[in-house]
Amino acid sequence: MTPVELSRTVLHAVRSAVDEGELAVAVPETVKVAPPGPGGCGDYATNVALRLAQPAGRPAAEVAEVLRTRLLRAGGVRDVAVTGPGFLNISLAGDADAALVRRIRDEGMRYGHGDALAGRTVTLRVPREIRAEVVAEVTARLIGAQGGRARVTHVAHGEPADVRPVPAPGDPAPLGPAAARWALLHPAPHDRPSLGGEHLAQREDNPLFRVRYAHARTRAAARNAAQLGFTAEPGPMDTPPGVTDTVADTPATAATAPALLRALADHPRVLAQAARAHAPDRLARHLVTVADATLEFLTHAAVLPTGEEKPSAAHRARLALAEAAGTVLAGGLTLLGIDAPEHL
Incomplete structure (x- = not known):
């Protein structure tokens, strides 16, 4: 079970508790799960009970227990513990790890592709600058991997742009294809990319x-x-x-x-x-x-x-x-x- 799938499982538990009258709250659009922090246990944890406690007018520990009962019935969940003021700590079933590996083997390099942007056409307006063009090219590929479609158009200097990272300080071509692309793509858009030889170094700090x-x-x-x-x-x-x-x-x-x-x-x-x-x-x-x-x-x-x-x-x-x-x-x-x- 992936974090996305587990998030949906927790959200389903909230929705069923609301539908059955055990919780009187608005069902959130999303629920975040993450590795447990200090004092936590299991594979993943969520603070959804703490988020819902105030609107439900009940202690977070009570809300957590309501959700815990439902999560224990969910497929792929082995155990659920409540820690701290109301964190839900979820342990996945023993075969969950093997199921994830099987899924990756079955889907191959398309693992992670999905339909998050299915049916959407996204226009990417970019300046004529090497870094912006490479970022836009890869962004279009990512959009396609999520079921969407991207159209890249160029804008003149000073016109509004959807993709405008800090420009490259020079020509990245001398680094070679792989290192040049990495040098342009790895930094955050607001960071100035480095085009030095460190991208070619065969060592662990690269x-x-x-x-x-x-x-x-x-x-x-x-x-x-x-x-x-x-x-x-x-x-x-x-x-x-x-x-x-x-x-x-x-x-x-x-x-x-x-x-x-x-x-x-x-x-x-x-x-x-x-x-x-x-x-x-x-x-x-x-x-x-x-x-x-x-x-x-x-x-x-x-x-x-x-x-x-x-x-x-x-x-x-x-x-x-x-x-x-x-x-x-x-x-x-x-x-x-x-x-x-x-x-x-």
Whole structure:
């Protein structure tokens, strides 16, 4: 279950409580879910009960309990706890992680594409400046990925524009196609882009390098698995009882898979948001988040067996997660017009 799907599930719980007379409030248009903060638990948390408490004329803890009862009946939800003044902390069912990985495998690089802008035609008026034109080109692609249609038109100097980022300080072409596009797309529109050689550096402080390197690492893992005679299969990533996997059982490893899964689950929301806001930089920064989580996972998790160890179901599940991360990175880079090399 993605954050968007969970948000809809919580919203449905609110609506059903209102329809059945347990809450007398106006149903909000949206409900935000996010990883739990300090003192929280589970996979996601929401403050919707606190938002509804005043209009409902009831303590937030009571509102939370009303919603908790309904959420426990929802498919894909394993447990719901109320913490603090009324935060709902939601734990997803054990197969939710595998279901997300299967969805990414099924949808491929179209994972995250949707219908948020279906039937809409968006006009993008842009000045004749290289950064504005590249941002508009990618924005049009993002709008198309959300079911809409974009029409790009140029405006003269001083005329109103829909896309007008801070101009590039020079010609980005010497950086090469990939680094040039990244240099123009990664900064926020109000930030002046840098066209220096740092975009070409093959080191960790270069975000583009990390994104492309993380993708290449996932492809290398798949090739190495093929040489060992096994393939990916979504499923539980924990080591079975009675089996010792010293790498996978460390606390650091236990944290890396959930962080990566959250980043992957957030991808559809980021794509829709980037399309609506005409902001490819949001996608670029999200890819850095996915890449960093991927590299942490590949570094700490036992994706491949070592020594005389035989491939297990846990190895296949971890490999499936790594491949899903590679798919999301490749799909995001493609939307930005940047290639995702198999080797780096």
